[in-house]
Amino acid sequence: MSGDATNQDTIHQSTRKGLANSVLGTRNLMITAALAVVGSIIVVALSYISATMLLTPRGLFIACSFMGAWLIPYLLPAVVVRKPGAAIIAGLIMGIIAAFTTPSGPATIIGNVLGAAFVELPLAVLLYRVWTWWSFAISGCVFGCINGLLYLGMVQFTTSTGVSVGIVGVSIVSCLAGVAVCLFIGSLLARAGVGSARRR
Amino acid sequence: MTALLTIRGLGVRYPGTERWVLDAAALDQYAGRVTAVIGPSGCGKTSLVRTACGLIPHCIPADYRGSVVLDGAEMADAEVMQIATRIGFVGQNPDAAIVARSLHDEVCFPLQNLCLPPEEVEARAAEALGMVGLGDRPWDDPWVLSGGQRQRLALAVALAMKPALLVLDEPTSTIDPDGREDFYRLLPPLIEQGMGVLVIDHDLDPILPAVDRVIALDEDGRTIAAGSPDEVYGSHRAELDAAGIWLPRALRPTVADPPTLTELCRRDAVRYLAKTDGRWHDIDGLATVEPGEAARCELTDFGVPGRSPAVSARLGGGELIALIGENGAGKTSLLGALAGVVRGSVGTATIDGTPVRTGDPRVGYVFQNPEHQFVTSSVEAELAFDGLQTAQVDRLLDQFHLTEFRTQHPLTLSGGQSRRLSVATMVGAGKRLIALDEPTYGQDWANTRELMDFIHELRAEGASVLMATHDLELAAEHATHIIALPLGAERDRPPAPPPQPNRSLLGSLNPFTMLAAILLPAAFVIAHRDVTANLIIMALASLAIAGSRSSLRRIAGSITAVWLIAAILTWAVSTAINPDVYTGIRDIGGPGQAGTTIGALLALVLVSGIATDPEAILRAATARLHLPYRLASAGTAALAFLTRFRVDFRLLRTARALRGVGRRWGPLGPAIRWAGSIVPLLIIAVQHGERVALSMDSRAFGAFDHRTELVRDPWRVRDTAVILVVWAATIVAWVLW
Structure with a gap:
C-alpha cells in the first residue's frame, strides 16, 4: 500500500521536449490547420465583399470597418495555440487553400502569409513571451493600421488627411473588436478544455 | 509472466481544472489476455485507455499521477517509436480516424511514419486490409465506407503496426449490431497469437467470452470490482446496477432475445412491423389512422434517391417508430430529408395536410452529431430558446442531469451530456413530428432509461416520434412500430478502381515544372498587355488544358473560367463601371487589354495546376x-x-x-x-x-523527421526541357513583339 501511495504522489507530464511542444506538435498543428480552414471560409467571403466596397470613399469606410473580421482568421490561431509561428502557418495554409480554390493562384499565398506576419510581428517583438490581451491588441492595431494604409494606397481617388486618418482609425477600432472576438472564442474553448495548449 | 503494461494508482488531470479523473485505477495487462474496463458515462474509462496508449500525456496536454509502465519504461518518458511499435489504438469515432484519401493510403500512413521500406509498407498494408475483409477495395475513399467498415479499417491500421497490445476505446458504439459482431469476430485469432487487448465498450456481449478480466469503475472513477467476468458480474451485481453500468445481455431482464438485423430487414424492400401484445408482426403499410380519416403526419413514398429508400406512413400522433437498418442503409438521410437538412428528396411529407417545408417549426430534429444543432451560448438558453418558462427549463435541467452545467456553452458538454440536451430541446413549441437520430448513442444504462422515459413523454403529448437506432433491443422494447430499411446497400457497392497515372505530357511532369515554366510568360503578359499576345496565350493554355487528360469537369471548368472571366471583365470595363469611380482595372489598359490580361494570367495559373493536385x-x-x-x-x-x-x-x-x-x-x-x-x-x-x-x-506521426514516400516525383530531363522551351518561346516573343 505504501508503494501505491508513493506512486500516487508522483505527477507525470510528457518529457518530450522541443517539437512536441511547439506549433509543429501534432495537436497544435492540427488545431492550427482546422482554424485556418474555417478562416479560409471567412476570408473568401470577405474577399468578395471587399472587392465591391473599394469603389467609393464611403465603401472604403465600410470595407475598413470589416477589418476586424479579416483579422480573426490570422489572430485566432495565435490566441488559441499560443505558440510562435501559429499565425504564419495558418496564413500559409489559408494561402494554399485559396491558391487551389480561387482564381488568384499561388500569389495569394504571399498575401495570406503577409497578413499573418502583420499579426505575428508584435508577438515576435515581445519574444513570444506575452500572450495576453494587450499583446493581441497591439497585433490588432498593427494589422489594422497597415491594412488601412494599404487600402488608402490601393484606391485611385484622393482623400483628405482627415478622411485618411478616419479610415485608418476605423480600421484599427474594427481590429480591436476583432481581437475581443478572438479572446472571447479563445476563452470559450479554454473553458471547455478544447484547444487548450500545454501551458504549464 | 511479465506484464506488457502495468498501471498503478492512476489519476488524470486535464488543463484548467484541479479535479483528478479516476481514483487510483490499477491494472496489469498481459500478452494474449483481454481486459475490459466498464463503468458509467463520465467515470474516466476513456482517460484510462488514453493514458494506457500514451495519448495522455504526450498528445493530450494532461498530467497523470501514479504510474503507467510500458516495457519497464514510464509512459511519460516513452518515445513515439517505443509506443507506436508496441500499442495499437482504435478510438470510438471512426470519422476522426481518417487521415488519407484511400484505404490503402490510410493503412500505409503509420508504416510510412515508421520509415519502413516501401515493399514492406505495401505488403503489410495488403495483409492488414485482407485480415479485416477490406482487401478487395484498397482504393475506396474511406468516406464512402459504412461506419462498420470504417472501424474495421481503423483496426487494420492498428494491426498493420503489429502491436503487442491493442487498445480499443468503444470501437463499436456507432455501428450496427452486425458490424459490431463482424468487428469483434476478428479478435480471437489475434489474441490466440499472443496479442493483448484492453477494451472499453458499453456493449461487451460480442467479446465477453474472450474477456479474462473485468475492471468496474463507479461514476467517480473508483474501482468497485476487479476480477474474472463471472466474479465481477456475479458477485457485484448490486454495485454495478447502482452505478448504472450495462450488464451483459444474459443477466438483463429482457422479455426475449433481441432480434437481429437479418431477421428484421429484407434484402429488397422496406419492411413495416407493428407490436401487438408484446409481439412483433408484419404489416402491409404503416397507418395508425383509419382509412378515410385525416392523418396528422403523412409520408407518401418519401425518400432520397441513391441514399435512402422511399417509405410511406399515415400517422395520427403518439407513435414511437424505430427506424432500423445497417450502416449506410439511409436512416440518417431519411430523417435529414424530413428536416430539410438533406436535399434531393422525392415523394411527399405533410403535417396536418400541408407539406413540410425546409426549416418547418412543426418538425423537431435531433442530429446524429448534436453539436450541429445548438444555437445559443448556454445550456439554459438553449432550452429556453423555443419559449419555455424558467420553471420548465429548471425541470428539464434537473431531469437530464444538466443543472450544474446550466451556464456552460452547449458545445463544451461531453458527448453524452450534449446528446441529452439535444433531445431535451424537443420539448414544447408544438412539434408534431420529432425525428431523432441515434438519441441514445454513447449513453450508459441509467441515462438511456431516462432518455427513453422522456421520449415516451413526447409521445404522450401527441407527437409522432421517428427514431433511428442501432440498438435493436431498445427498438424492440420501446417502439410501437418499426420501419426496417433493406439490407445490402453497402455490400453491393463495387470497389473503386486503382488510381491511373496521368499519361499526358503535363501529367508526367514534376508538380513544380509548370509552376516554374509559367513565371516568364506571366511576366511577359504583365509587361506587354497586348490583346493579340494575350489571346494567343489563352488559346495555347486552353489547348494544353484540353490535352491534360484531367477530369472532363475540371477541363471544361478551367477553360470556361478563362474565357468567361476575360469576357466579363472586357464588358465591365467598357460599359458597366461608372467612369467617375474606381479606375484600377482600367489602368491595365483599354477594355480588351484589361480583360485579356487577367484572362491570360488566369490561364497560365490554371495550366500550371491542371494535371496535378495539392497533395x-x-x-x-x-x-x-x-x-x-x-x-x-x-x-x-x-x-x-x-x-x-x-x-x-x-x-x-x-x-x-x-x-x-x-x-x-x-x-x-x-x-x-x-x-x-x-x-x-x-x-x-x-x-x-x-x-x-x-x-x-497513435499512428507514429513524427517518429522521425521524415517518412517513407511511396510515390516519387522525380525531376527528369523532360522537366528541364519543358521549362527551357516555354522560356525560349517567351523570350523570342518578347524580342519580336
Whole structure:
C-alpha cells in the first residue's frame, strides 16, 4: 500500500521536449490547420465583399470597418495555440487553400502569409513571451493600421488627411473588436478544455 | 509472466481544472489476455485507455499521477517509436480516424511514419486490409465506407503496426449490431497469437467470452470490482446496477432475445412491423389512422434517391417508430430529408395536410452529431430558446442531469451530456413530428432509461416520434412500430478502381515544372498587355488544358473560367463601371487589354495546376524544397478538413433555420445564420482537429523527421526541357513583339 501511495504522489507530464511542444506538435498543428480552414471560409467571403466596397470613399469606410473580421482568421490561431509561428502557418495554409480554390493562384499565398506576419510581428517583438490581451491588441492595431494604409494606397481617388486618418482609425477600432472576438472564442474553448495548449 | 503494461494508482488531470479523473485505477495487462474496463458515462474509462496508449500525456496536454509502465519504461518518458511499435489504438469515432484519401493510403500512413521500406509498407498494408475483409477495395475513399467498415479499417491500421497490445476505446458504439459482431469476430485469432487487448465498450456481449478480466469503475472513477467476468458480474451485481453500468445481455431482464438485423430487414424492400401484445408482426403499410380519416403526419413514398429508400406512413400522433437498418442503409438521410437538412428528396411529407417545408417549426430534429444543432451560448438558453418558462427549463435541467452545467456553452458538454440536451430541446413549441437520430448513442444504462422515459413523454403529448437506432433491443422494447430499411446497400457497392497515372505530357511532369515554366510568360503578359499576345496565350493554355487528360469537369471548368472571366471583365470595363469611380482595372489598359490580361494570367495559373493536385505539390515541396513533412501533413489534413467543414457549416446554418434563427430578419436571415454559425464551426473545427491529431499520434506521426514516400516525383530531363522551351518561346516573343 505504501508503494501505491508513493506512486500516487508522483505527477507525470510528457518529457518530450522541443517539437512536441511547439506549433509543429501534432495537436497544435492540427488545431492550427482546422482554424485556418474555417478562416479560409471567412476570408473568401470577405474577399468578395471587399472587392465591391473599394469603389467609393464611403465603401472604403465600410470595407475598413470589416477589418476586424479579416483579422480573426490570422489572430485566432495565435490566441488559441499560443505558440510562435501559429499565425504564419495558418496564413500559409489559408494561402494554399485559396491558391487551389480561387482564381488568384499561388500569389495569394504571399498575401495570406503577409497578413499573418502583420499579426505575428508584435508577438515576435515581445519574444513570444506575452500572450495576453494587450499583446493581441497591439497585433490588432498593427494589422489594422497597415491594412488601412494599404487600402488608402490601393484606391485611385484622393482623400483628405482627415478622411485618411478616419479610415485608418476605423480600421484599427474594427481590429480591436476583432481581437475581443478572438479572446472571447479563445476563452470559450479554454473553458471547455478544447484547444487548450500545454501551458504549464 | 511479465506484464506488457502495468498501471498503478492512476489519476488524470486535464488543463484548467484541479479535479483528478479516476481514483487510483490499477491494472496489469498481459500478452494474449483481454481486459475490459466498464463503468458509467463520465467515470474516466476513456482517460484510462488514453493514458494506457500514451495519448495522455504526450498528445493530450494532461498530467497523470501514479504510474503507467510500458516495457519497464514510464509512459511519460516513452518515445513515439517505443509506443507506436508496441500499442495499437482504435478510438470510438471512426470519422476522426481518417487521415488519407484511400484505404490503402490510410493503412500505409503509420508504416510510412515508421520509415519502413516501401515493399514492406505495401505488403503489410495488403495483409492488414485482407485480415479485416477490406482487401478487395484498397482504393475506396474511406468516406464512402459504412461506419462498420470504417472501424474495421481503423483496426487494420492498428494491426498493420503489429502491436503487442491493442487498445480499443468503444470501437463499436456507432455501428450496427452486425458490424459490431463482424468487428469483434476478428479478435480471437489475434489474441490466440499472443496479442493483448484492453477494451472499453458499453456493449461487451460480442467479446465477453474472450474477456479474462473485468475492471468496474463507479461514476467517480473508483474501482468497485476487479476480477474474472463471472466474479465481477456475479458477485457485484448490486454495485454495478447502482452505478448504472450495462450488464451483459444474459443477466438483463429482457422479455426475449433481441432480434437481429437479418431477421428484421429484407434484402429488397422496406419492411413495416407493428407490436401487438408484446409481439412483433408484419404489416402491409404503416397507418395508425383509419382509412378515410385525416392523418396528422403523412409520408407518401418519401425518400432520397441513391441514399435512402422511399417509405410511406399515415400517422395520427403518439407513435414511437424505430427506424432500423445497417450502416449506410439511409436512416440518417431519411430523417435529414424530413428536416430539410438533406436535399434531393422525392415523394411527399405533410403535417396536418400541408407539406413540410425546409426549416418547418412543426418538425423537431435531433442530429446524429448534436453539436450541429445548438444555437445559443448556454445550456439554459438553449432550452429556453423555443419559449419555455424558467420553471420548465429548471425541470428539464434537473431531469437530464444538466443543472450544474446550466451556464456552460452547449458545445463544451461531453458527448453524452450534449446528446441529452439535444433531445431535451424537443420539448414544447408544438412539434408534431420529432425525428431523432441515434438519441441514445454513447449513453450508459441509467441515462438511456431516462432518455427513453422522456421520449415516451413526447409521445404522450401527441407527437409522432421517428427514431433511428442501432440498438435493436431498445427498438424492440420501446417502439410501437418499426420501419426496417433493406439490407445490402453497402455490400453491393463495387470497389473503386486503382488510381491511373496521368499519361499526358503535363501529367508526367514534376508538380513544380509548370509552376516554374509559367513565371516568364506571366511576366511577359504583365509587361506587354497586348490583346493579340494575350489571346494567343489563352488559346495555347486552353489547348494544353484540353490535352491534360484531367477530369472532363475540371477541363471544361478551367477553360470556361478563362474565357468567361476575360469576357466579363472586357464588358465591365467598357460599359458597366461608372467612369467617375474606381479606375484600377482600367489602368491595365483599354477594355480588351484589361480583360485579356487577367484572362491570360488566369490561364497560365490554371495550366500550371491542371494535371496535378495539392497533395502532389506538398509531396514535391517536401522532397525538393525540404518543407518539413509535418507542415506538408498539415496542408494535406487542411484539404480534408475543407470538405468536411463545408458540410458542417451547411448543417449548422440549416439547423439554425430549423430553430427559426434569423426568421424575423426576412431576406437578411441567411446572413444572420451565416454569421451565427461561425463560432460553433470554429469550436467544432478545433475539436475535430484535436481528434485527428490523436489518430495521427497513435499512428507514429513524427517518429522521425521524415517518412517513407511511396510515390516519387522525380525531376527528369523532360522537366528541364519543358521549362527551357516555354522560356525560349517567351523570350523570342518578347524580342519580336
